[in-house]
Amino acid sequence: GAVVSQHPSRVICKSGTSVKIECRSLDFQATTMFWYRQFPKKSLMLMATSNEGSKATYEQGVEKDKFLINHASLTLSTLTVTSAHPEDSSFYICSARGEGTQFFGPGTRLTVL
Amino acid sequence: DAKTTQPPSMDCAEGRAANLPCNHSTISGNEYVYWYRQIHSQGPQYIIHGLKNNETNEMASLIITEDRKSSTLILPHATLRDTAVYYCIVRVLYNQGGKLIFGQGTELSVKP
Numbered sequence: 001g002a003v004v005s006q007h008p009s010r011v012i013c014k015s016g017t018s019v020k021i022e023c024r025s026l027d028f029q030a031t032t033m034f035w036y037r038q039f040p041k042k043s044l045m046l047m048a049t050s051n052e053g054s055k056a057t058y059e060q061g062v063e064k065d066k067f068l069i070n071h072a073s074l075t076l077s078t079l080t081v082t083s084a085h086p087e088d089s090s091f092y093i094c095s096a097r098g099e100g101t102q103f104f105g106p107g108t109r110l111t112v113l
Numbered sequence: 114d115a116k117t118t119q120p121p122s123m124d125c126a127e128g129r130a131a132n133l134p135c136n137h138s139t140i141s142g143n144e145y146v147y148w149y150r151q152i153h154s155q156g157p158q159y160i161i162h163g164l165k166n167n168e169t170n171e172m173a174s175l176i177i178t179e180d181r182k183s184s185t186l187i188l189p190h191a192t193l194r195d196t197a198v199y200y201c202i203v204r205v206l207y208n209q210g211g212k213l214i215f216g217q218g219t220e221l222s223v224k225p
Contacts, residue, residue, distance in 0.1 A: 006156075043216060043217050049212060102159070107156045
């Protein structure tokens, strides 16, 4: 199946700093990418949908100024967690739609101290 | 997208078939049944999807009832590596838009 990568796989940062997570579709073009967040022992929660070249659509309750999403090309989307706080610590997973279905990245574990 | 109901957990003996049920009584005519699984601390993995006919691939089989109100994912010979949370999701086909909204899933434990 198609491959979606994320970088970094794990990041630890201090409270107040910003963190950028990259999501790439390696062998297909993804016009639509999705960002999810998952807390321990919970299911995935959709945060936003991004289409290449346009603004992301955020789910209700997700702060768009805190979670900046850029989908500048058909193979790359980035999520920036601005002014991160300990409550933003979570597992962030991106997903790309293409080749007949939707594929997920391996996730990024964010820990904010 | 229609909601789904799955048992929170199931056990299965290694080498036996694992049958994971899913109820989706409010499914619409243009909605497909998708199955994904998530092994601990990894991203979800696509397994299979179908509309109304039974489907089979190298990973699993999907049996959808005639009224489409429920389905069963079958792992024919479960291994320890199949231990994961399995999610049943109903949504329109990917190229018709829609989003994958995850419920709580079924935590499958395959035991030796």
